[in-house]
Amino acid sequence: MRKLYYILFLLIAYQVTAQDSLAKYKSKDLADKTINAVHFRNKPFLWKVYLDEMIRKKPTDSLKADVFYNLAWDLYRYRDYDLDISIDLLKKGLIFSKKTDYKPVTLYCLESLSTFYALKNDNENALKCLAEMKKIGSRISEKSPLYVTFQASTARVYSIIGDFKTSIFIVKKANQDIDNYISKHPELPRDSLDVLNWIEEGNYVHLAQSYNYQKQLDSAFFCIKKAKEYEKKRFNKKLQNNIWVQEAFYLILSKKYDDAVHLIGEAEKKGYIDSKNKQYRSLYYLALSSYSKKEYAKSLSYCEKALGINVRIASFMNFELEIYNLAVLNSEKLHNSKKLTYYLGRYNQISRKYDYRNKSKFIANIYSQDVSLVKQELESQKSNKKIFVMLFLLILIVCCYLLWHYIKLRQDRKKFETIISSFENNEQIEFQQQANDDLDVPEIALSSVIDRKSIKVSSEVDERIIKQLEKFEKNERFLSPNISLSNMTSDFNTNSVYLSAVIKNHKGKSFNKYINDLRIEYIIKKLKTSPEYSNYKISYLAEECGFSSHTVFIRIFTEKTGLTPSKFLNFLKNE
Incomplete structure (x- = not known):
């Protein structure tokens, strides 16, 4: 926290200093x-x-x-x-x-x-x-030069969208408006006329681009020629419209790859490639030409040079993604799996920012390229993402289960330690209260007996029954599987109402619970004091403590201790 305050202090100090x-x-x-x-x-x-x-x-x-x-x-x-x-x-x-x-x-x-x-x-x-x-x-007034120039600016947007027909229509209309404006204003200064010619020249370059994308190569070539004518007419030769860019594009689409490479070399000599944007485009066309000529190592080299330039171009074609696509294709041809994996990953990473799938197919169709590698990678990435999510959910479920199991184990361990501690301290083991505590033997009129809470037993009878119960416990007669309320009342020479009332008053439990508690406490003591008992089967332990059915024994033991007999034995063995 102190470090955070210190960093905030430095940022504030820097801001104040910067402002000063x-x-x-x-x-x-x-x-x-x-x-x-x-x-x-x-x-x-x-x-x-x-x-x-x-x-x-x-x-x-x-x-x-x-x-x-x-x-x-x-x-x-x-x-x-x-x-x-x-x-x-x-x-x-x-x-x-x-x-x-x-x-x-x-x-x-x-x-x-x-x-x-x-x-x-x-x-x-x-x-x-x-x-x-x-x-x-x-x-805007029709007399303003801005009127004849702003219309063409919308053409680029339609071109990026991919509506080349609308883009072509707008640019042609803009050129007509410029021609009409010039004819109506013969007194225009040379500089203004030069700018308008330069704009019209640029419009022809844009038309060439739209025709190139539609692979109408004759129309593209005508527009490139017209642009060159306007370039010759201009007095200011410093103004550029990058005619060479669309001419290189046209030559590549015409499969004249050597001519495209030569053109780019001439443009560089003349100083036309004087910005990052133009350098990026030239390297892309050089890489594309080299790839088409099956010069894969050379093409990959151009791709890597282009990717080292920090620039992005606003165009229908995403040059960055297309260069990564070329790098993928070249790496695959050169059997360079390391670079292939890297460039595929970068392509996928960048493509997330744009919905470029349809445009990518369109460009691939123009060049007749194989884009299956990139498509496979994108599908693979989606598939891997699903697998990752499923694995994550599976791991989460397993972790939750392990956490639950750990907490449950600690709780069970605590229950076990409480039972053993009571035994070692010669204390009566406190069992969990259960709503249903039936013996596994038939009982007679038990419900009517339990409901009689107001029965009064004389002190003499009460004392006699208590002594008989102490003798009953000492002789471990509760281990008999045939024990019942009826035969105990017969042995004690009393009736079931009195016997149940005394057990309820002095032991704080029903007859059934009283017998079951004695049996479970007995077997726990045996397991603790006689190690050989821990090797016996559950069915034998059930029989040993008076249960005629081992399933009833398991149920009663689990209900009273909170642990199954097998889990209790495991804790006991690991002590």
Whole structure:
């Protein structure tokens, strides 16, 4: 507990110190630090410290919206966080953006929200966000360049969902709107025209991707050519649309693997592969090409390089899972069971975050890959989980039984020790009270005798019967299997009413209980004082103490001691 207090103290001290040291920074500086801190993986919550300090300084709503938007994307791309964290940040950004008149941030937040929902396969919420985007878009002036650009942003969401036809329709309509806008505004500055051409070029790249997924390779090739034409038209050559990515995808689907490898090499020479995102894609296509050429060791090497890059890509295809899938296939071909087990496990672990089964089959059909290994592993994992649950329940039941058995054994041991202690101290053994204590011999009018509680016996008769009972016990006449209330009254020269009353008054028990207690006490003493008795059968012990039936003996012994005769004997032997 003291250690816990100490840790809490250090955390509070760190927070206070951090706030004091950050007090000199302005909101804008803290916003930049918040975004940059995402990349410090050795300080996983540093971005949260900067963000809290920025909020404390009460920045503008537009700055807060911008920070939440960028933070949501960077945490998704560069940190292994759940999508729900990015979704929560975007929801906050959306609230602040709606307080401003700057519609682009609101549209960006809604587009990103719909994207993350689509990645989670929560298509209902994804489409709700798109519907809200359309409402806001309908209020944008047609004279604004934003009007002709925001429509295409919805296409990515439909593409992630897998609705490529709708995505293609939206992008084509967006390109028509851009062309119409340019024709209506011939006075556009060169920079603005360059940006619009760049957007249209990007739309053709997106169309090529959608056609590639549908394996309409002629249409994909046409869109790649159109994108290259727009690239040549642009004055600003620094703007990129990653045409090479979809061209490499097209070449692989066309089974031109060497051309795809050459293209990626040229893109690297020209400096197009200048980010983790692009490097990740290039390594995936290189691994895919090598696998298709049956160069499994080379393909696995590319997979391992890609998995060493800390980035995630928002796309219909989950590149991370596809690379793990390739690693599985390569490991199987190379007969590397250790890597096969590892990559299968990682695939299963990551796939839990996404409902990727249908998309995985779709991608496999495009490449005509064998996904049976991954499917078998997923089924195996489910089967193993069921077995684990069943084993856990079985172990739990066994543990509960053992615990119950242990407690019961201790209770029985305590009962045994109490009986033996009474015997060793020459005390009368106290037996458990039983509601039903019949002898194994017929009785006459016993119920009527027991009901007579108010019978008065003279002191002279009372004293005489007591002495007779003492002699009866000393001579151990209760061991006779033929003993009964009727023959005892005859021997005592009295009647059954008086004899029962005296036993009840002085022994505190009925006639039946009196005889049974004497018999059980007798056999317990014999077992304790004569070790050879412990080797006798239960039937002999029953006969020895006057019971004509060993089943009756077992029942009476168990009822009175709380232990079966066999358990009592075991305790006695282990003393």
